[in-house]
Each structure stands twice: as structure tokens, then as C-alpha cells.
Amino acid sequence: MTTTLERTAPAAPSAPAARAGSTLTGTWSLVRFILRRDRVRLTVWTLSLVAFYAYFTAALGLMSETEGALQARAAIMETPSGIVMGGPGYGVDDYTVGAAIANEGTVWVVLALALMSILHVVRHTRAEEESSRSELVRANPVGRHAPAVAAVITLVAVNAVVAVVSALAMTGVGGAEEMPLADSLGMTVGVGLSAMVFGAIALVFCQLVEHARGATGRSVAVFGLAFTIEVAGNLREVPGGSALSWFSPIAWAQQTRAFVDLRWWPMALSVVAVAVLLWFASFLASRRDFGGGMIASRPGRADATESLRGPVALAWLQQKGALRWTAAGLGAMWMASGTLIPDIGEMIGDLIADNPAMSAIFGGDTSEFEAAFLGVMMLYGALCCAGYAIVMGLRPKAEETTARAELVLSTPVSRRRWFGAQLLVAGAGTVVLLAVSVVALWLGTYIVDVTDPGLGTYAEVFVSYVPAVLVYLGLTAALFAWVPRATAAGWALLAYTFVIGMFGGLIEDMPEAANWIAPFYWVPEAFVADFDPGSFVGLSAVAAALFVLAFVGFRRRDVVTS
């Protein structure tokens, strides 16, 4: 860390006098520093995304060789669950490989890149300030806005590299005839700009709140909102989406209509949004103190409440804020999704009336579509809960590296009690979140007078998912106990579960065993398949084994601080 700064700092005194007072002094040094520090992280992100584009192109190319296979896929993409999992349905009448990639892939690449952008911005601005590392940097000839501007410049650079390389990869794999470079670029650039909007939103939150974790959480919540708006908007009008879709930055990438009828101007919306958000962030940044937020922290209590006794109480105090906000956000999102059910019945009716062949493929009963739609919603809900489980499962690691664990473990608190308290609260929070998601989905359907499936079915779905989401917590805990440096593998499994669940069907000769390590593969399809006691017991046993492994491992190893 110091080497870069030492090497570049002496350059400042010789800089022109006008630059010496600038709030941007030192930006380029910081840009180099960020690239040096994150070279592995950014490379992994870039390669994974390029691989995703290339793999998707290759898999769909293979599928297109079978007569009518893509067109059958297009029929699925017109159904409500297809729209929720994919996009607004441009090109479904003549579903080419390119059209399929743009329609089905855009939202997920935006999700991945938006997450990368949010984490990148928070990591290099608010997290640095919070850890007071930034203080060390700012004491050098470095301007007030330099760290934020450096974070944005590197973000633009990474997104640009991802966009260009991905476009070349898609055209390279798919062939210039099937996948023209202009359309490939239209898709990847649109996606990159849409993701940048979320990066810029993160920068605004970094000015408003004091803690990195809070900024990340709020930014991800905005993505959730944008996703809900996109889905609701696209469901209202097929294909192409409705006016509501346009309120979501995700739609600005989808509306370029790449590979169907390319248009560039929707990207301008992203560019304008990014510009406005960056201006707003700099406006806020000039009006706050270093290390402070716009929302001032209040003085606390001189004495702890009676209830703050023991590690469980403290873990609850640490996690309850996150649980409350996540539950509120996800609850609202799933309830809104539940209210869409009647629209779905209507849509299917229209679809069958327009195209009698559809009823031959899917049967005439619309309730099956409703069940499939609810099943997909439930899968998303469970994935979110698994993500929450991993985040909370990583809390003990933060406690350990900051030496707060050391402080507690030097009192008469055993390792098992300390670790158990963290996991108990994290596990209970995860189960509560899952329950809230299920109840919210049910409540949404209940509000619009849909009574089938009934609450009993929802309860079954809830129970079947409980052990599966706890497997993620158990895995994170076991990794923390045995190989603390590899805790990111929990996220890797979640990403894998997601990709397998969404796109695994594309690979025709994929070995069945590739599904086995995805915990959700073992959960019966919600609202479609019946409750399976065998899978419940099996997943519970895996989760329990992981927790036992975690406790055994943590009792044996050194407690280290960074």
C-alpha cells in the first residue's frame, strides 16, 4: 500500500501551482493504487462475466441447431415466469441466439455488474474512510474529491473493459453473421451503463450514511426495487414492456433491443442518470465532514439495558437492524409480486386465444402457470435468504479480524458460546426472513382474492426451504472455522446455485452430478411438486454436519487478528 504512495507523493510539489489547491489532486495516483490493490478481484469479475457471455452464446448456439428448440424457448419466455426470469421479450417471434441472449441474459448481467459496481464504490470510498486508512491517504497532497473520483474512473474503466471484451467474445463465439459486433456492443455497453447507475447510487449513499455496510445494503435495496419495477412493468405489456418498465435502470439496458432492432438512445438515460447522481454525490460530499455522514449519529446510553447480557444479546443487537430492513424490503417486494397473480391468469388466457398451439404445449389450465410463477418467486426469495445467511455467517469473521472477538474471548466466555451465539442469531434471522418472504407472497395473492394455493401449501414450501438456506450458513461457518481465507466460497456456491437453477438446462449433456452440490436442487419445486420428507431430512443432515464441523474447527484453531 505504501509503496505506491511513496513513489507518487513526491511528484506533487513540482506540480503546477493551480493544481496544488485542486480538490482532485492525486486522483491518478489513487487510480493506479486502486488498480494495483484490486488487480485480482477485478480480473476475476471481468473473466467471470466474459465467460458467462461466451458460455451463454455457445450453449444457445448449440440449442439452435435443433429445429424449433429456440422457438419453444421463446414460447416459455412469453409466459409470466419467463418474463420474471428474463426480459421484455423482444424478438420472440423470430427467436435467434442473439435475441435470446439479450432477452434472457441482460437482467442477470446487470445484476452481477451492479453488485460489482456497488461493492467497488463502497470499498474505495466509505469503507476506506470508516477504517481511517483514507485519513492516511488524505494527509498527503490528495484532494477532497480525489478518492471518490478515482473510484468512479476505475469503475468506468472496468465496466468498459468488460463491455468491449464481452462483445468481442460473443461475436467471436457466435459468428459475425448471427451476432453482429454492433449488436453485441449495444447489449454489453447498455448493460455496463445500467450497472454504472447503481454504482453512482452507491456513491450517493456513501455520502449519506457513516458505515460502509449501510451504504451497500441501501444500494442493493435500490437494485431490488429496480428489479421489481422492471418485472412489474414488463408483465403489463408483452412484448416490449410498458411505460412502468422505463422507471427502472435495468430496462434502459433491455430497451436497446440488441440483435432484434438495435437502438442506442435508451443508453442516454443511463448516462444522464449517472451524471446527475455523480453531481448530487459531489454536492453532498462538499457539505459534510471527513468520516461523517449527512445523518448525524446520536449520543448513546450511559448504561446498557438490562437485556444486554451475554453474546446472544449482543449478536442480536448487531444484527437486528439489518434483519428489520431486509425483511421490510423483501417483504414489500414479494407481496407486490403476489398481487400480480390475476394478471398472469389473464395473460395466459390471451396467449392461448392468440395461439392455439400454445394450449397444446402447455395445456389449458392457467393455474399451472400461476403455480410455476409462484415457484420462481419462491426460488428468488430463497436465494435472497441464502445471501442473507452468508452475510450474517461472515459476521464472526469481522468480529475476529477487528479483535472484538479477542476482547470477549478473554472473558469467561467459551469459544463455543461466542460462536454459537453469532450462528444462532444469524440462523434465526434467516428463518424469520424466509417466513416473512413466504407470508408476504401469500398475503399478496390473498389481497387480490386468490385462495389457491392455500396457506397450508405455503407452509410446506417454507418448511422445505428452511434446511436448504441453513446449508449456506453452515457452509460459511465451516469455512470460517477451517479456512477463514476462503469464506468467499459461500458466495461462489450461491452464484453456482443461481446459474445452475437458471441456465443449467441449457447444457444438454451436463452430468446430473453437477446439480448435486447446489442445495436448492434438492428442494422440490415450490407449489408444483409435493413436499418431500426425504429431501428435508437429507438437507437438514447436511446443514447439521456443517455446523458440527464448524464448531469442531473453531475450537481447534488460533484466533487471529489482522
Add this chain to the structure above:
Amino acid sequence: MATTPQRASGTPAIEIHDLHKSFGTVQALDGLDLTVTPGQVAGFLGPNGAGKSTTIRVLLGLLRSDSGSVRLLGGDPWSDAVALHRRLAYVPGDVSLWPNLSGGEAIDYLTRLRGPVDKRRKAALLERFELDPTKKASTYSKGNRQKVALVAAFMHDVDLLVLDEPTSGLDPLMEAVFMERVREAKDRGTSVLLSSHILSEVEKVCDTVTIIRAGRSVESGTLDELRHLTRSTVNAVVGGDPAGLVVLPGVHDVETAQGESGTRVKFDVDNAEMAGVLTALSTMDVHSFTAAPPSLEELFMRHYGDELAGEEAAESAARRAGETGKHARSEAGAR
């Protein structure tokens, strides 16, 4: 916890023999020995990175030793951790607190893990350390976070206090308050392990001192014992010719300066050879005479002086080489 701490007076509070601990390829502790007798304040001295914190973390059962024997209050720090922690309190050098708890809440939480909170005692300690308990931990300075840990540590009477550079963030006034608490604890019979690289701090309160370097104990004993092994610095003004001093056994680094009242002479002498020096001086028409025991600073420098001198020479050579390279680069940049 108000049991009589003296009862453990038979067994040493801390007894470490030939302790080894490595992290990967780095040998952090390499045959360390350390003994703390009950009721004593033991100083644990060493430069940064010598292995003080590693030793303390082994004592707290946070790290598992590779080899060697470690006994803490008669028990095994790894397997009896919880039982032993009831009888000790620990203050780390760099205290990290929960950002959303206030200082007062953190104190109550840490205290309750050990037993009930005595509100009067808490109020008294807060006043002594001049700590505002309503501030959120995220707004505290390093010194204030350290005060939180100190207050929590002094809330109960324990058998052993383990303090890892506890005053590194405190101002001199607060350091005095802290020293007073340590003396009070000692008067109650508490054993104290106080690690530090600030020698004057150890000198003020410690009965014994162990000096470590590179994971190994290089010296240990009472302050008097350590001083006995070393030299004193003599300053004198004599009327006669001090040349005879140079050849005396045990006399080092003689400096002379001609003054108005006589010849000012300064030298170091091995304490064991002091008698010969006094005899010689008495024949030189002494006008004034002072002999000062060495401060721990000097002890320390003497221990590491040779090695430090060597390291410094190597470092400055490296620095020169680096600077030359840097100049070359910036010149190239200017062109």
C-alpha cells in the same frame, strides 16, 4: 470475585518455559521463558514485533502453542480457558469496540460477562479516567477506546491483570491515573503482567522485568538485579589529571573537557569495578561527583545497541540506494 487473591501464592501466576510459536514460516516465539510471581507486577519489555502480543494471546488461550510449557494461575491456558478467564482481566493494546454501542454500554457488556456491575465503582472509574460513556464507540479516539477497556478491566478484583501496551494511546495525566490503579491492584494482591516498549512506564511500577527480542527472553530479573549486571554513568570534576582512569579495569568511554573549575570527566563503569574507580578518583582532587544508575532506556540500548547499530547501518545503506533510484526516476520524469 472478591475472593482473596493471595490464596494462589504457592504457584506462579504465569510460568512459561521454552515456548515456541510460528505462523507459517515466521517464527514468532523461539524458546521464550517468563515467570510472574504472585502479587508481583512484572514488566514485559521488547521492541515492536518481538513477540509480546503473541505470548499474551497464548496466555489467553487464543493461540495454541507449538511446543513448550505454559501454566497460567496453575491451569492450562488452552483447555481451562473459561475457568481461568474468570480470574483475570485483559486490556489489549489496540482496542476495537462495537461501533453502534456507546462506551458505557460496552463497559457494561464486558463487565457482565464476568459478573454483576457495581454502578458506584463504574461511576468512580469513569470519573477518574475522564471518560464520557454516552458517546458511540465509533466516535471515540484510540485513547478513549483504551479507557473503555481499562474501566472494564478494573471493574472486578481479579487475580491477574494482563495488560498489553495499555497506555499507548493515553496522555501523561491518564497514564498516571492508570499507574495508580495498577498499584492499587497490586496492594490487593493482584499479579500484573504489563507489556510495553516504553521503559519509563515499566520502571515506575514493575517489580521484575523480562526483556525479549525476536521471540526469545534475553534478560530477566528484578530491576536491582538487572542494574547490578550493568554500568553506572559517572560525572566528576577533578583538579588533577584524570588520565589514569582510562587504564582502570571496567571503565569505558572516557570523555574529558577542560573547564574553569577543573577537568570535567564523564565515563561509564561496570558496577562491580566501582571500588577501584573511587580509590583512583580520591587521589585526583575531586570537586564534584555524581554516579547515576542506568535508566532502563540505557539498559535496553545496551542490550540491542550492537544489533541496532548493525541494522541501522544496513537500513540507511538500503535507503541511500533507494533514494538514488528515486532521483534517477524523477529526473527521467522531468525530462
